[in-house]
Amino acid sequence: MTTVDHDLLADYVGGALEGTPDEARVAELIAADPAWQAAADELRGALALVSADLAVLSATPEPMPADVAARFDALLASSEFAPVPAAAPRAGVGERTLDRSDRPSRPGAARRPRRRWVMPTAVAAGVLALAGIVLPLGPLGMSAQEAGTMADAPAAAPAAAGPVPAYASGSDYLRESMREGMRAAASAKSSPDAELFSTPTDSASPGDVAALSYDLHRAPAGLARLTASPDALARCLDAVRTAVPGTVTSVDFARFEGRPAVVMMVDTASGRLWFVAGPGCGVNGPDELFRAPRD
Amino acid sequence: MTGPDPRTDEELLAAHAAGEPDAFGVLFRRHRDRLWAVALRTTNDREDAADALQEAMLSAHRAAARFRGEAAVTTWLHRIVVNACVDRLRRRQAHFTLPLPGQAGAEEEDRHGPARNEPAAPSTDHDTAMVVRAALAELPYDQRAALVLVDLQGYSVAEVAEMMGVAEGTIKSRCSRGRARLAVMLGHLRNLSAPPDVGGTRTQDLAPRGGSHDHSRS
Incomplete structure (x- = not known):
């Protein structure tokens, strides 16, 4: 036996x-x-x-409680749910939360603070993509049209030198698929997830110190250091650029073979590359996990 | 007083995408109880359910123009909701995995002993629902989400695999293991003694036929 x-x-x-x-x-x-x-x-x-x-x-029925329904009614009536949302980002979108001020507190239940990703930016211009986030990282300027070539990528930013579009697609990139120049089919099925960004609140002018607030719902928690700090991400991209001289054209806070990873596309003199960095990117080098030709 | 909007879900979504102010609200209210049930049963937390549903609706609201009709609108909405829930749970990383029969360590036995080994003996359907809901809440969230969609919402394994972006075999495995754990927790299956599930925090998804590449619990 x-x-x-x-x-x-x-x-x-x-x-x-x-x-x-x-x-x-x-x-x-x-x-x-x-x-x-x-x-x-x-x-x-x-x-x-x-x-x-x-x-x-x-x-067994599980109806939405009346108080929750009322809050959703209020939310749906708000400008946040105005039609034609993709036309232009509106100030404050993504910042609004259900108003819980009238929620009776539960005995013994501590209210959890809202988790919000706030990115203070101290550098360069912030050009805002429609659904993605564009990091104002001037020295690592992009050729923005590349961003739109990635499956599931949110709408590409307007072509402009300077910013790098960043987003969290929720994808799990696979080594073999990237070698083949395509993303894993399983991951590619999550297109609505790329929409889980909240739209940034503002667009900054060059030199502004803007506070861009947004949610990166699908960014793995292991990448919090990089998603929370543009400085940390800038150091990461610097390290990548040192390892692979070129221009980082997009950043996806995602997974690689199941592990939290920053998946980037880099334009180099010899062609476009996938470059995958681990959570330690920028701490002591790029924490390279993988690279492969993009084309 | 006006009656229910006669338009189909697809028509409402198209109307919303075309700029009709109230169309999305009508669509949401039409399905909100089901979506709420999914969110609540997946997160097992009222606040998390409301937050996840809000995130999901914002996402759906913005993505409506790109809905291509590959699936029913309700399937699309469920997919967004369950993924928002799973993301929320994944971020928290506070789940634990109850061992299958034969995998409980002493500590787990102490903690779950009565519930795991004695029949819950609910006297009514309401009691049964409460007991099952509580047991469901103890499952790892990916197993729970799969069971909510397959066994409670009636979606096919293929549909859920599509929703969650994993292989069908992975959904089958999550459901199978989740049901087996429920069987123990609900007192339908005796617990056998065997080595514990080390750490009580992980099980591996099966990834048959090419695998799911799902490492969501890593």
């Missing part, structure tokens, strides 16, 4: 192993091993009861 791998057994019973070599292996174990057989029988019986329980929950 062998020890039952309950995860594997659950996968088998649930059909997750179909078409894999493990399917036959587990089937053999269940047929030949009394422990596996008993566990499989028990699990199948239990799952029928779980399905019944879940069906009860599914049939």
